[in-house]
Amino acid sequence: MSQTMNDWMVQELPAFQTYREVEQAVLAEVEKTILGGRFLTTLHSGGFTAAQLREFALQYSYYSRNFPRVLGAAVAAVEPLDRWWVPLVDNMWDEAGRGNPKGYHSKMYRTFLESVAPDVAISDEHVPDYPVGGATKKAVESFLSFLKNATTLEAMAAVGLGSELFAGLVMGEIGQGLRHPNYNEETRVNVGFWMAHADTHEPRHYQLCKDVLLDFSSPEHLQTIYRAGVTIALSEARFYDELYVEMMEK
Incomplete structure (x- = not known):
């Protein structure tokens, strides 16, 4: 069964003296709940079937293409001062390939999606003709709901500590897991989307937030x-765990 909201909550808030301590505390939760979670453990062992991997790719498509909405909500939440909104818009500009249509992240993701779900029709806007599951919808709406009521500092921390701090690490782990021989016997899985984020995009995005x-x-x-950071990090952990449950039903 999927874990409940209370299972993911941090019971006591540590006392912090430095920002580095905050980073380490959030990363400790990520290590326990995402890197050590059922989804990545099974992915790295080659334990998913082709149908289950297909389900992951189709569901994550919704999560990925909604991230600009998350960044837009964060921009709306912060004060209209350059120091706050410029780093977030810079991140959003990367989602748009920095003005180059060939670099649109939706188009990059499509190359992965087509490699594991070639039977699903995909629109010119890179949207698969496939229903969105509950885990993915909940993850997106939870992030948007948090930002709707966030203070300026909470919004920046949610994007920075709650996502970008470990996004490169997690996406790199997904990319490496997708290279398992079990998933590449008939056709090769295209992991370019995952590795580009791991190697280049996410570390820079986090630094922009961290500087503030x-x-x-x-x-x-x-x-x-x-x-703020750990709330969003644990929401992402729930996403992977609940998506794992949905995948195992395929």
């Missing part, structure tokens, strides 16, 4: 940053 967050070093600010 480092200015808030009081214990109270560090608590706020941690709380």
Whole structure:
């Protein structure tokens, strides 16, 4: 069974003296709930069937193409000052290939999707003709809901600590897992989307957020940053775990 909301909640907030301690605390949760979770463990062992891998690719398509909405919600949540919105829009500009249609992330993802779900029709806007599952919808809506009520600092921390801090690591792990021989016996899985994010995009996106967050070093600010970051990180952990459950039904 999928774990409940309470299973994922951090029961006590640590006391922080430095930003580095906040990073380490969030990464510890990521290590436990995402890197050590059922989805990545099974992926790396080659344990998914072709149908299950197909389901993952189709569901993650929705998650990926909704990330610009998340960034837009974060921009709406922060103060209209350059130091806050420019890093977020820079991240969004990467989603748009920095103006080059060949670099649209939706188009990059399509190359992966076509390699594992070649039977599914995909529109000119790179949207597969396939129903979106509950886990994926919940993950997107949870992020948007958090940002709707977030303060400026919480919004930046949610994107920075709650996503970009470990996005490159997790996406790299997914890319490496997809290279397992079990998934490449008949046709090769195209992992370009995953490795480009792991190697280049996400580390830079996180640094943009971190450069702002480092200015808030009081214990109270560090608590706020941690709380926002770990809330979104654990929401992503729930996404992978609940998606795993849906995949196993295929």
